[in-house]
Amino acid sequence: MEGGAIESRNWSLFDRFFPNRLEWARWKYAGFLLLFFCIFAAIPYTVSNHIAAWRGxxxxNIEIWLDREIPFTSWAIIFYIAYYIYIPVVAWIGAASHRREEALVFFQRFIGLTWGVFVIFIILPVEVTLRDQVVFEPGFFGWFMTDLHAADPPFNSWPSLHVFQSFMMLLVVRAWFMNEDKWPMALAVIAWVTTALIWFSTVGIKQHYLFDIVSGLAVTAIAWHYWIRFAIIQTKH
Known part of the structure; x- marks a missing residue:
């Protein structure tokens, strides 16, 4: 696919309130994207999940026999946490001077899709009933699992946000870098393996069902193909 132009405009409110944003330092623009995500995606996630938990x-039941055959894997917590590094990294990459408007369009649609997932959490909640398999080991892993269970009620089952969002962020970075011939095999392998381990971590620490991974991948693939990629950049593959 040959290079082209952005096919979607940013929200007009950004031009009204931040007319000089393209002149900002890179760290400031990255912080702007990160704050945009935190306010309009991270906070609403907590609200939607607690609404679903309050409804009870x-x-x-989307559990299959294989869900319980997968053993609790304490080291997978490392990759579950690694997901949270993706967001500032993508914000920083998107804050490069030649990508800023594309990055803002991406974050707008990314957040819009995330809100769609929140609606599913509220109107079609599914409780994850695998937490009885969690082993609370002494030290960091046990501490993290205790805090995770306290903060994250088990009603945000499908599609998995960890899977959907990490996959979407991988695809946009891949598109940006491939468009600039900056996607060597070594980087591609590291990115795909790390992201796949994030997907595994969701079932490895018993936060999700396998169906949640499949549905998260499906949401991303469909949204990327039909709604995201043509709105931000015409990549060459």
């Missing part, structure tokens, strides 16, 4: 309703 599960619309069905």
């Amino acid at each position: 309703v599960s619309v069905g």
Whole structure:
């Protein structure tokens, strides 16, 4: 696919309130993207999940036999946490002077899709009932799992946000770098393996079902193909 132009405008409110944003230092623009995500995605996530937990309703059971055959894997916590590094990294990459408007369009649609997932959490909640398999080991791993369970009620089952968002962020970085011939095999392998380990971590620490991974991948693939990629950049593959 040959190079082209952005096919979507940024929200007009950004031009009204931040007319000089393209002149900002890179760290400031990256912080702007990160704050935009935190306010409009991270905070609403907490609200939607607690609403689902408050209702205490599960619309069905999507557990399969393989979900319980996968052993609790304490080291997978490392990759579950690694997901949170992706967001500032993508914000920093997107804050490069030649990518800023593309990055803002991406974050707008990325957050819009995330809100769609929140709606699923609220109207079609499914409780994850695998936490009885968690082993609370002494030290960091046990401490993290205790805090995770306290902060994250088990009603944000499908599609997995960790899977959907990490996959989407990988795809946009891949598109940007491939468009500039900056996607060597070594970087591609590291990025794909790390992201796949994030997906595994969701079932490895018993936060999600396998169906949540599949549905998260499906949401990303469909949204990227039909709504995201043509809105931000015409990449060459």
